[in-house]
Amino acid sequence: MKDKVKGLILGIAIGTIFTGTTIFADYGSKQTVWYKPINFFMNGERKLTEDILIVNGTSYVPLKTVAKVANVPLTADFDRYNIYLGSVPTNKGISVAQAIQKVKSTYGSKIPKGYRVELDNIDEAGNYSIHVYEVVIDNKVTGEGHTATFNWYTVDKYTGTISAMFDF
Numbered sequence: 001m002k003d004k005v006k007g008l009i010l011g012i013a014i015g016t017i018f019t020g021t022t023i024f025a026d027y028g029s030k031q032t033v034w035y036k037p038i039n040f041f042m043n044g045e046r047k048l049t050e051d052i053l054i055v056n057g058t059s060y061v062p063l064k065t066v067a068k069v070a071n072v073p074l075t076a077d078f079d080r081y082n083i084y085l086g087s088v089p090t091n092k093g094i095s096v097a098q099a100i101q102k103v104k105s106t107y108g109s110k111i112p113k114g115y116r117v118e119l120d121n122i123d124e125a126g127n128y129s130i131h132v133y134e135v136v137i138d139n140k141v142t143g144e145g146h147t148a149t150f151n152w153y154t155v156d157k158y159t160g161t162i163s164a165m166f167d168f
Contacts, residue, residue: 032056040069047071080157081122093157099128103153106162107132115150128155 034054040047047069053060063083067074072086079095094102096119104117111117111132120131130153137145152165 040065042069042071091158093126094155094160096128098160099155099157100130102155102160102162103130103132107151107153107164110168111150120152123154126157128157129153130155 032055035051036054037049037051038059039049048065050062050065052062052065063074063085067085070085073084075084075088076082077084077088077092079097080093081096082092100117100119104111112134115132115134117130117132120129123129132150132153133147134150135145136148137143139145151168154163154165155161
């Protein structure tokens with residue numbers, strides 16, 4: 001009996017890998033997921049075959065595969081949140097840590113003690129949005145609370161120029 005159950009589970013797992021799968025996500029929305037080997041061509045010439053993920057018709061291809069197909073180097077610079085396909089630019093810009101340090105050194109005397117200074121996001125132009133805030137605990141038993149923002153600062157990744165969202 002145990003062998004039959006193991007065989008059934010293994011069969012389902014293998015079948016799922018080689019065929020499409022339909023799953024139900026939040027609120028019962030239907031998601032179609034495939035994990036299939038796909039041939040990659042460049043300028044009409046087949047370069048390689050790789051397994052990729054396809055979700056609802058959108059292909060998710062690893063950048064490593066794209067770099068192989070294009071025959072260009074792939075370089076990741078996670079300090080700057082950059083990925084380079086091909087050559088690396090001469091001016092890579094400042095890192096997130098450098099942007100945070102610039103905000104601290106420029107506005108440090110105005111930032112209240114104990115406030116956090118963190119990367120909030122990167123805008124469409126590639127600039128860093130630095131959030132300065134404190135965490136306020138409302139219920140010491142549950143640890144529930146909220147954040148209170150002091151300011152947001154946009155740091156230009158390539159010039160280091162800082163602009164504050166709120167002026168004091």
